[in-house]
Amino acid sequence: MEDKLIRGKVIADEIIAELREEVSSLKEKSGKVPGLAVVLIGEDPASQVYVNSKEKMANSLGYHSVKIVLPLDSSQEAVLAVVEELNNDPAIHGILVQSPPPPQIDEEQIILNINPQKDVDGFHPSNVGLVFTGAKDGFPPCTPWGCLELLKRSKVETKGKHAVIVGRSNIVGKPMASLMIQKGVDSTVTICHSRTADLGAEIRRADIVIAAVGIPEFITGDMVSEGTVVIDVGINRVDDETRPRGYRLCGDVDFESVAPKASLITPVPGGVGPMTIAMLMSNTLLAFKRIENIG
Numbered sequence: 001m002e003d004k005l006i007r008g009k010v011i012a013d014e015i016i017a018e019l020r021e022e023v024s025s026l027k028e029k030s031g032k033v034p035g036l037a038v039v040l041i042g043e044d045p046a047s048q049v050y051v052n053s054k055e056k057m058a059n060s061l062g063y064h065s066v067k068i069v070l071p072l073d074s075s076q077e078a079v080l081a082v083v084e085e086l087n088n089d090p091a092i093h094g095i096l097v098q099s100p101p102p103p104q105i106d107e108e109q110i111i112l113n114i115n116p117q118k119d120v121d122g123f124h125p126s127n128v129g130l131v132f133t134g135a136k137d138g139f140p141p142c143t144p145w146g147c148l149e150l151l152k153r154s155k156v157e158t159k160g161k162h163a164v165i166v167g168r169s170n171i172v173g174k175p176m177a178s179l180m181i182q183k184g185v186d187s188t189v190t191i192c193h194s195r196t197a198d199l200g201a202e203i204r205r206a207d208i209v210i211a212a213v214g215i216p217e218f219i220t221g222d223m224v225s226e227g228t229v230v231i232d233v234g235i236n237r238v239d240d241e242t243r244p245r246g247y248r249l250c251g252d253v254d255f256e257s258v259a260p261k262a263s264l265i266t267p268v269p270g271g272v273g274p275m276t277i278a279m280l281m282s283n284t285l286l287a288f289k290r291i292e293n294i295g
């Protein structure tokens, strides 16, 4: 079992170490450091965990790191004003507004108002388009890019392989498909979703499964063929009174029944999650280099 695990945390640590070297050499050269601003609206406990680990990682890399927490009942105008301020702040190269925002906020409009050059999430339509067309100057979205890096660094062959993506969100499913069909990656892609007629039949045809539906342990062993590579993007909190925090974390994949059939599989936690943060740091460094015209 141990040798089947794709250890996202270990691979993310390698990437962070690579970034750390580059950041310090650029700092020496220019006297400047990358700046990342993370905006959180409200105090959702899971969002707080993610935002805090982003801030911690940015600090550990020597970035200028700003966390802005706005009240849960913030108006659209108030959030837009913060975004505008960050757009105009020369010390900030990357802006991230934590998703999902509270219901009174129009997320689409917020994203449209982030300067695409600072959109380190890769959510702005301009970046979505650049990534989709294979242009070099976009920002690949952190989670799908992290999944792809996991495959690459685990030496998984993607060329000519059938990747089945379960989930069609703008954050994971759709951009994942766009990355998997890029030249050089060369997978054949099927995207499944809640209206897919026979999900098991689709997933059983996969060489690589990427699960991003947000339903705890939704994909079970009977849906997966022997030898499949399984990437589990889900991070679900499930009530569990036996745990100190009252919940446990699990993926969209039922690890217990799927792992025996998989050739490789990511754990939750310690899989895709830490990679998302590493790729965010990487995109922030990229934004810094582009805006400051260095590196």
Ligand SMILES: Nc1nc(=O)c2c([nH]1)NC[C@@H]1CN(c3ccc(C(=O)N[C@@H](CCC(=O)O)C(=O)O)cc3)C=[N+]21
Pocket (backbone or CB within 6 Å): 049, 050, 053, 096, 097, 098, 099, 100, 121, 142, 143, 235, 249, 268, 269, 270, 271, 272, 273, 274, 276, 277
């Ligand atoms: N604008 C925006 N950008 C995002 O990138 C974004 C977002 N909104 N909204 C929510 C999702 C989720 N996300 C995670 C990042 C790291 C972990 C992570 O490090 N997870 C740890 C465990 C964390 C825990 O203990 O809960 C792990 O899987 O090992 C998880 C989830 C970023 N997201």
